[in-house]
């Protein structure tokens with residue numbers, strides 16, 4: 001085979017491989033950093049709701065280590081996602097939860113939400129993986 005054809009074939013194959021490679025989903029450790037930066041003021045370093053800003057809040061920040069327990073043992077991905085990323089106009093949490101979006105939405109990963117692969121900002125998928133990992 002002509003050397004050019006071969007290298008073209010190799011490059012094309014590589015491009016295909018990259019395009020089709022499964023996206024690597026964020027690990028809990030990736031979400032831990034995001035959680036520390038954005039969530040601990042209210043939810044506390046351990047996620048149990050005792051952050052420094054929690055004192056004046058009504059209702060109190062949720063204990064995020066009990067979400068699965070409160071949902072029959074299954075981590076409630078869809079519910080947690082909508083709390084953090086929900087449309088403020090539709091969410092009763094609009095009052096307390098910070099809004100995330102903007103540039104974050106440029107880096108999407110296919111998160112499974114209620115059995116459906118849903119394009120979700122990688123940072124939020126990471127924080128959900130982290131939350132799932134701290135359930136007790």
Ligand code: HEC
Nearest residue numbers: 038039042057059060061062079080083084096097098127
């Ligand atoms: C300004 C304070 C504040 C910050 C910052 C904050 N939260 Fe919350 N969060 C709350 C409060 C208060 C509640 C409980 C309100 C309610 O249930 O109506 C809550 C509830 C939640 C819930 C719902 C729990 C349930 O009942 O299912 C999730 C999930 C959650 N927060 C995740 C996060 C994550 C992840 C972050 C960081 C990205 C974050 N929160 C940052 C105050 C905060």
